[in-house]
Every structure is written in structure tokens, then in C-alpha cells.
Amino acid sequence: MRVRIAPSPTGDPHVGTAYIALFNYVFAKKHGGTFVLRIEDTDQTRARADSEQMIFDALHWCGLTWDEGPDVGGPYAPYRQSERSHIYQDHVGVLLAKGEAYRCFCTAERLQKVRIQQQAEKKNPGYDRHCRDLDPKDGEARAKAGEPHVVRMKVPLTGDIVVEDELRGPVTISAEQLDDQVLLKSDGLPTYHLANVVDDHLMEITHVIRAEEWISSTPKHVLLYQAFGWEPPRFFHMPLLRNSDGSKISKRKNPVSINYYRDIGILPHALLNFLATMGWSFGGDREKFTLAEMIDVFSWDRMSLGGPVFNLEKLSHLNELYIHELTEAQLVDAVIGWRFNREYLARLAPLFQKRIKKLSDVMSVVDLFFHGGELDYAPVLADMKVPDVTAEDTRDGLLAYVDKIEAREGFEPAMLEEVAREWADAQKWKTKHAFMLLRLAVTGRKASPGLFETMSVLGKDLTRRRIRAAAETIKKAAEAAKPAQAPKAK
RNA sequence: GGCCCCAUCGUCUAGCGGUUAGGACGCCGGCCUCUCACGUCGGUAACAGGGGUUCAAGUCCCCUUGGGGUCACCA
Numbered sequence: 001m002r003v004r005i006a007p008s009p010t011g012d013p014h015v016g017t018a019y020i021a022l023f024n025y026v027f028a029k030k031h032g033g034t035f036v037l038r039i040e041d042t043d044q045t046r047a048r049a050d051s052e053q054m055i056f057d058a059l060h061w062c063g064l065t066w067d068e069g070p071d072v073g074g075p076y077a078p079y080r081q082s083e084r085s086h087i088y089q090d091h092v093g094v095l096l097a098k099g100e101a102y103r104c105f106c107t108a109e110r111l112q113k114v115r116i117q118q119q120a121e122k123k124n125p126g127y128d129r130h131c132r133d134l135d136p137k138d139g140e141a142r143a144k145a146g147e148p149h150v151v152r153m154k155v156p157l158t159g160d161i162v163v164e165d166e167l168r169g170p171v172t173i174s175a176e177q178l179d180d181q182v183l184l185k186s187d188g189l190p191t192y193h194l195a196n197v198v199d200d201h202l203m204e205i206t207h208v209i210r211a212e213e214w215i216s217s218t219p220k221h222v223l224l225y226q227a228f229g230w231e232p233p234r235f236f237h238m239p240l241l242r243n244s245d246g247s248k249i250s251k252r253k254n255p256v257s258i259n260y261y262r263d264i265g266i267l268p269h270a271l272l273n274f275l276a277t278m279g280w281s282f283g284g285d286r287e288k289f290t291l292a293e294m295i296d297v298f299s300w301d302r303m304s305l306g307g308p309v310f311n312l313e314k315l316s317h318l319n320e321l322y323i324h325e326l327t328e329a330q331l332v333d334a335v336i337g338w339r340f341n342r343e344y345l346a347r348l349a350p351l352f353q354k355r356i357k358k359l360s361d362v363m364s365v366v367d368l369f370f371h372g373g374e375l376d377y378a379p380v381l382a383d384m385k386v387p388d389v390t391a392e393d394t395r396d397g398l399l400a401y402v403d404k405i406e407a408r409e410g411f412e413p414a415m416l417e418e419v420a421r422e423w424a425d426a427q428k429w430k431t432k433h434a435f436m437l438l439r440l441a442v443t444g445r446k447a448s449p450g451l452f453e454t455m456s457v458l459g460k461d462l463t464r465r466r467i468r469a470a471a472e473t474i475k476k477a478a479e480a481a482k483p484a485q486a487p488k489a490k
Numbered sequence: 491g492g493c494c495c496c497a498u499c500g501u502c503u504a505g506c507g508g509u510u511a512g513g514a515c516g517c518c519g520g521c522c523u524c525u526c527a528c529g530u531c532g533g534u535a536a537c538a539g540g541g542g543u544u545c546a547a548g549u550c551c552c553c554u555u556g557g558g559g560u561c562a563c564c565a
Contacts, residue, residue, distance in 0.1 A: 004500065006565090007565090008565045010496070011563080025520060038565065041565095042565080043565065046564065046565080053546070108563080111563090113564090115562095118563055119533095122493050124491085124493085124561075125492095125561065125562095128563075150563055168495070171494065171495075172494090173494065174493085176492095176493095177493050178561095179561085181562095182562080184563085185563040186563055187563080191564085191565070193564085196565090197509090211559095212495065212558085213559055213560070214559095214560095214565095215494065215495065215559075215560080216493075216560040216561075217560075217561090219494095237495085239495090239496080239558095240558075242500080242557095242558080246557055246558065247557090247558070258504095274502095281502090281504070282504060284504085285503095285512075285513045287503080287513080287514060288513095288514095289501080290518070301506090303503095304496095304503075304504095305497090306497060307496075307500055307502095307545070307557085307559090308497055308501090308502060308503090309502075309503050311502065311515075311516090313501080313515060313516060314502060314514080314515045314516085314549095315515095317514080317515055318514095320528095324528080330534075337540075347520070385510075395555090445511090
């Protein structure tokens, strides 16, 4: 039995990745199977250089390990899709030869036009199969001549495709719902659909455990297995983690980086335990259990399929339980490992040296680095504004800054400042006002060590979280103030 | 909007035809106690609605409603 997790290195290590990895891991261990980590980096425009390593580190921090992967190797190497291009190209060749796929020379502009047309006619959007019936020899010739094109899957025009989902039974989708999905992009790299099918087959993956968002593209994958003449794996679609409003968990509404939870002082065992209770239950009234215990009793019939809300309070409670059962020595180690250590203090030292008179002044200067995600903005709320800017625009401005720093790699003071200056300029805010707003958001006070140094040392995840929290606090406070001041309407 | 998935307290969930519908978080209160926290005891709070099937339905079926996902040369 072989399972895999296939993260895409496009940003911060996501709790959803840890969630799916956990269930793959547990299932593999339960049955003496093999757990594979494969990096799906076929989108060179979104791939981020530092992301892959962060995923390894974050998963390891959680306590999860894999038997095969880009870092540890294995009999099915390479495990990085960007290093497997020729494999996909060969397989596309097979599909082309069998008439299961075809070359498409449509331009992005034409596709765009078709889509607009379809929208105007209120038809379902999808490729109009313009190139589907081109003479393959013709296509071959044009491709040889260097004409840019993609390769599309030739999906049947009629009939039903049945996907056996192991968690919910057969899911039937009619072929009319599917369009001719791109398999090979014009840059020669495969899309997810092709790459995951080819790799899962070649890597002999027997059970695909992934998030529910994939369920509607699974018919395409099944069709692809059929086109190749391969036996498809078994599919398990896990429920999606949710924000408190029920939507798919997202960074806008909830911290999603594993590193955020590490940085606020969640213990890895608690995180894993919490993730395990999302959709799955141990049995009896147990909700605190170890990984080993979970592996011991694991079975799929204890899954519930409603999307679980990722609830910070509950996670926090579970974490409390774990902290309480630590020995004092372990507690000391945990706190030291977190932030009370030489390395972290060394980063802090330049920020507080000139600001203390006695060593005992240090806590009052650096306390903001040891708080979790939430600050109390009440005392400074009145100052959290830019002259002549509404609360709503202030919030949007802050969120815009978060978006801008998120789009950059690294988290160094110079980058943060550069972005901040550009951003303040774009907002047409004086840097003086803009930076004070940021300072209040990040530190909760008007006086602090250098803003960008502070953000950098605080870390990406806490910084972003605080700015977002401040932005919402400003908006909410304004809303709360409004009805009280507005004249009573009849 | 089309298609697909889902549906027990506010949240995470137990329940697998017959239960006073259980536990946990949160919230509220008692106890413990120099304070607070911990701990402990108790309380608040749910089967979305309507049809069937059945002697019996939270549990099975259908419809409605609600929520979510997905409809890219992103994964």
C-alpha cells in the first residue's frame, strides 16, 4: 500500500497540507504502507524558491515523516515534478498516438473571447473544442514548425463517468460537464491533472487521500487512467477545513500557515491531535490522543464528512492540556525552544539595547515579541487612523500592505521598508502617518523599536496576523460607533 | 448559474431503527482558595423543514431549504 501527499511550493506551509498529510501518514502506518512526499511544482510562475524547504520543515516540526521524497530519495525518484518533464511529454505522446489527446493552437485571446461569448449566452463556460478535429498530422507539422500550442485531453462527448469515492460511494458526473482539459501547457510542463495521474501510476500509489475540492476533477483523472489503460487508485476525499463563516479555510479569514501556530506557541502534538479531530473521531469520549494511539485505532468509518470549522479556541484548549501534562523540565525546554533562547534574544538585542537603562527594563520593551497573535488595541484605537481617511479605507490600506509583503520572498527589514514606502505612496498617505498606523497595528503602541526591524524579528506570520487583526478592529470600531451617533431613523 | 458534495448544541463531535440525544470547547454559576489561574461540580444549548418506509426514525428513502466545493495553459 502506497499513499502520497503532493504539496505545491507556492507559499507558506499550509495547515491543510498538514491535515491531509496526517491522514495519509496514519493510514500508511496503520497498514504498514509507504508514505510518499511529492512536490508539485509544475507552475513556474507561482513556485517560490523558499517554499519547498519550509514545507519540509513545517511538516517535520509537526512530527510527520515520509518514506520517500525529494529530500530523502527513494526508488521512484525524482519526486519533484519539475524534474520529470520528459516523463510527462512521453506520456502525452502516447495519448496523442492513441487519439486520446490532441494539439490545440488556440490563443489565450480566442479562449477569452469564447468565454465572454458563453457568458453572454449564459452557457456553461468551457473550451469549445475548436481544435479537437484538426488533422493530427497537421497538428504534428505545426508543432514541429514551432507553433505554440497546448495538448488537450479528448474527453468523450456523452455518457456518465462514475467515480468511486471510498468515503461517500459512487459519484456520477455526465461527460457534458467536462471540457477538454489542458494536459500539457505551452511551456511544455504538465498541468496538475496529467502530472498527478502519471506520477501516481508510475509511483504505484494505491490510495489517493486528498481534499474534497478535488472531487469534481476526479472524473477527468479517471478518464485519463482509462485512456492510458491503467488501473486507477482508490479515492478518499477529505472534508475541507473551514473558516468560522463556513467557507474553505483561507488566509484572509484565518491564519493558515503552520508556522503561525508554531510562533504563537502551539505544541506540535497538540496541533496534530487537533487536526485529527477535524472530521475524524477517536471513539468513546476521547479527544486527546497520541499519533501512535490514532494509528492503532484508525479506520475510515469514523470519518464525518461535514466541513469542520478550524476553531482556535478549541486548539488552544487542547494545547493547554498538553502543556499541563509536561514535566517541569519539558516545559522549560518547550519555552526555551519557542523564543526564550539565545538565538532569539540575539535578534532582539539590537532592538532594545538603546532603550533600556537597567536590565530589568527589558521585559517592558520586548513583551510584544512574546505575545501570541492577539494584541489589545483598545488603548490606542483612537490613534489608529490616517488624517482624512475613512475607517474602511484605512482597513483596506492595511490589508493592501499585507498583500504586498506576502507577494515577496523573505521578510527582511529592507524589503519591508521598501514595500511600505511604495505602498504609502500608492495610498497617497504620508509615510509618517502610514508608518505610525503600521506600528500601532504590529506593536499595539505608539513607541516601539524600529518598525521594520520589529516586524522582521516578530516574524512573517505574527506580523501579518496582527496587521489583519488591527485592520478589522478599526473597521469594527467605526461600525460600532456609527449607529450610536446617527440620528434615529423612523 | 450548471454540476458535485455535505447537513446533531454557536463550534468540534458521539449516535450506526427503540437513548431522559452523550462528551468536549465556549459561555454562565457553585465549590476549592490570600488573589488569579488550575482543578472540580452544575447549568445553558442541537437532530434545518416537509413527505414517505416502519410497530418504531436523529438514524433508511425522496423533495425542499441551507452551507460548501468546482467550472484556468493554478494546484
